[in-house]
Amino acid sequence: METTREAGPATYGANHPRLALHVPQPPARPGEPADFSGIPIPPAGVVDRPPTDAAADTLRDLPYTLIRVLDDKGEAVGAWNPGLSEEVLRAMLRAMVLTRAFDDRMFRAQRQGKTSFYMKSLGEEAVSIAAAFALDDADMLFPSYRQQGLLIARNWDLVDMMNQIFSNRADRMKGRQLPIMYSVKKAGFFSISGNLATQYPQAVGWAMASAARGDTRIAASWLGEGSTAEGDFHSACTFASVYRAPVILNVVNNQWAISSFSGFAGAEATTFAARGLGYGMASLRVDGNDALAVYAATRWAAERARTNMGPTLIEHVTYRAEGHSTSDDPGAYRSSAEAKAWPLGCPVARLKDHLIALGAWDEERHTAMEQEVMAQVRKAQKEAEAHGILGHGLNQPLDTMFEGVFDHMPWHLAEQEAQMLAEWQAAGLPDIVAETPREPGA
């Protein structure tokens, strides 16, 4: 029987329960024990590897599991084992250890006042290095700011990277960009923006152009899980899906976006790989601390891209073992027990253990290699510092500030340049003399 009520919408608030706003909270804050129980970890080797020509709509379980190859004993198991040679495994391990040593020295250099800023990739080295090994050198990379491993895996010149970090006289970017915002066209490494997620639609556009021109090269891009909340991420996914762009879209889920845990990007509701399902994209979720799993997933996605099967979204589950950058103290917002408790371990240790289990490596060789790469980094740092450091003041000729805003300088910039030079002269300061450009090598 109908209740008696005048015609029209229900009265405001009548008999409804009070609403409550859900604001996500991370499982652990400073002083609390780490809690990763919300991240189920299946055993290595249990996930099937579909053929690379499988239709995307047959792959809908993959975003909800975790592709793992290396088990707890250091053995490579299951269908996703890429079966890499010992030589390739050792090369990947070396690139990871070198990246870690590079990060360590550059982080210290910032603390010593030699530059303004640095960002380490500690704990997530496998995500970029294994991917770089799985791609062709001619494929184009659109990284975010924590994929220095891509450049190192492509054997790019460490001195050139450090020159950029120090904004010194030999910095090819002329001191214009914040440290670590590299641009290395020769290594197929797109200029890092610093604005988040903007590189995603650009990577899709590059891949679309490659397809439109009948090229054979593909593109790959990376962003953090926090940045999947940006509109650019969704625009990129739409375009990638609509045009079946030959692109690999990597989401590096390292659990933290500065002090915001992954729940603020939606991790409480679903996985980041599952974002791809709504776009009809093949989507994989991978143990990001397992170099073999990252390699295998990237290889699978690349094979699809190269055969006009379209884009793949790959979520790499990993952990940012350091602060966001030199500018934040992670002890102020998260449990310091987390890094140790991280259930997927250390990517370097896991690959090393695998090589040892294969009989292709041992502790002595590892220690020797660590010393060798640290010496390589130190040598590079010495050479880079000989070209100057940011801490010692200005390294670029003043007029470089006005070059390159446009291809040809318009009058208003020429006037402003003259004003700046006059100010400098009026203050009795000398101009800075340019250094002969240093040709970087690989």
Add this chain to the structure above:
Amino acid sequence: MTDMTMIQAINSALDVMMTRDDTITVMGEDVGYFGGVFRATAGLQDKYGTSRVFDTPISECGIIGVAIGMGAYGLRPVPEIQFADYIYPALDQLVSEAARLRYRSAGEFTAPITVRSPFGGGIFGGQTHSQSPEGIFTHCSGLKTVIPSTPYDAKGLLIAAIEDNDPVLFFEPKRLYNGPFHGHYDRPAKGWAGHADADVPEGYYRIDLGKARVVREGADLTILTYGTMVHVVATTLDEMDGAPQADLIDLRSLIPLDIETIEASVKKTGRCLIVHEATRTSGFGAELAALVQERCFGHLEAPVLRVTGFDTPYPHALEWAYFPGPVRISQALRQIMKD
């Protein structure tokens, strides 16, 4: 030479350039099979194929981001944003990416893209189909902003914009697409047929960016304007009782700006009126007024005045009370000549 509307001239520029350079790629909402909501890209997909002329999702951020990536690959994209009022989702890609890419990568990567977009009012478009956002872009380093006022200029400037190695915002005054607009909404619309500036070469020619056009010369004052307002001002001068003799300057390109022509004219006339349809506060007119007083103060015989749209959203029903038409312009002319 043949008579063309501004739409036909734009279409011709795209056609000529796509024939000359196979890296030019046209993309945007409805630009492919349908040929654009204003028909600017009609016939191009048939002629050049779907890999070079294609429809896009309704995502301005995606359109510009993808165009930047295509530019990095080596193509020369000409994306269309269907209305300038829709350009804001692409702002980060334009301002932080396209505009800065050459600088931040020290020339390793560039964004040689030309963003075409219909702008301005006068068609009862309401607040989402009438805006003039050029001042947002002139404020950002690394972007060029170009606005034609005739079919002849539209083709020559668009060709120069496409050939330019930097990102160019090419705003097309949609009220001028099919005919010059003289500011009287209640009179019959006129087409471009027979207009001197509608006589357009069918082949290639370019008008360098940064060169203003002196539409007419006069000794009494300088009027700086662009886009639709070039025609509205000209008609106002023609029809006003006791109209002053004006140097009427169509800027055509705001960045780069033809400061020499502006300076020479104001030093000659001693008076300067600035007319644009965009909202007033922080509009490009404010920049022009500042430049004129910085460079020509000793020659000025009256304060520099601005005639602009009002600082309200573009109204629908009250469009003609908002629009800086002949009444507002002639009042300003009287005031500036009296001072």
